[in-house]
Amino acid sequence: MLLCSFYDVGKQKHTERQKIYDKEGLILLAKQLKEVRAKKGFTQEKLAYESDITLSQIARIETVKSNPTVSTIFKIARTLNVSVSELFNFKLGPNQ
Amino acid sequence: MLLCSFYDVGKQKHTERQKIYDKEGLILLAKQLKEVRAKKGFTQEKLAYESDITLSQIARIETVKSNPTVSTIFKIARTLNVSVSELFNFKLGPNQ
DNA sequence: AATTATTATAGCGTATATGCCATAAATGTT
DNA sequence: AACATTTATGGCATATACGCTATAATAATT
Numbered sequence: 001m002l003l004c005s006f007y008d009v010g011k012q013k014h015t016e017r018q019k020i021y022d023k024e025g026l027i028l029l030a031k032q033l034k035e036v037r038a039k040k041g042f043t044q045e046k047l048a049y050e051s052d053i054t055l056s057q058i059a060r061i062e063t064v065k066s067n068p069t070v071s072t073i074f075k076i077a078r079t080l081n082v083s084v085s086e087l088f089n090f091k092l093g094p095n096q
Numbered sequence: 097m098l099l100c101s102f103y104d105v106g107k108q109k110h111t112e113r114q115k116i117y118d119k120e121g122l123i124l125l126a127k128q129l130k131e132v133r134a135k136k137g138f139t140q141e142k143l144a145y146e147s148d149i150t151l152s153q154i155a156r157i158e159t160v161k162s163n164p165t166v167s168t169i170f171k172i173a174r175t176l177n178v179s180v181s182e183l184f185n186f187k188l189g190p191n192q
Numbered sequence: 193a194a195t196t197a198t199t200a201t202a203g204c205g206t207a208t209a210t211g212c213c214a215t216a217a218a219t220g221t222t
Numbered sequence: 223a224a225c226a227t228t229t230a231t232g233g234c235a236t237a238t239a240c241g242c243t244a245t246a247a248t249a250a251t252t
């Protein structure tokens with residue numbers, strides 16, 4: 001697969017990076033999306049089609065294989081007819 | 097500049113894409129971030145430094161030149177000590 | 193007005209998000 | 223158990239996010 005490297009390799013500038021992705025947040029987002037989608041009675045495919053996103057991408061998000069852009073989340077929120085906040089309705093830990 | 101093409105060129109599969117970005121949502125996010133950041137007394141640089149994001153990227157987000165990933169938003173929310181929902185505390189129109 | 197601090201712009205390189213297509217795995221249904 | 227539906231995985235191509243560096247443009251201070 002493509003997304004195998006969740007950890008940073010190179011040295012960065014102003015501070016030491018731990019992770020490229022924010023695994024914690026992405027897991028919570030995946031969980032929340034799965035839940036809201038189910039509650040609204042959407043299959044991944046229906047959500048993908050109506051949001052103009054691919055099924056692969058929806059699956060990647062729900063299986064934490066991708067770090068989606070906010071515009072992807074916006075599309076999903078519109079289709080599910082929920083606020084964007086609703087999809088981010090969880091609490092992050094102070095640091096990852 | 098890099099981000100000149102806000103409109104899709106190619107033909108897609110299951111439906112016709114209008115925009116690659118969701119300009120409306122990105123404008124609202126930019127506004128909200130600017131506001132929360134100011135209220136919390138952060139300069140772009142301080143926010144960038146403490147979030148381990150570059151100043152360029154913060155500026156791009158606030159000037160709607162970039163469609164950030166959710167993990168970037170997570171980092172920002174942690175630094176500003178606000179919920180992610182707080183940064184998305186606005187209402188999107190039904191469609192773009 | 194001159195200096196300083198802050199924000200914005202620019203270009204380049206690398207990593208990755210996402211589309212597309214196919215297939216496999218899992219789950220539900222009869 | 224066969225079949226259908228749904229979800230997950232895989233690879234490849236293209237667009238773009240983001241880091242890095244430098245500089246320009248604005249805004250704030252003195």
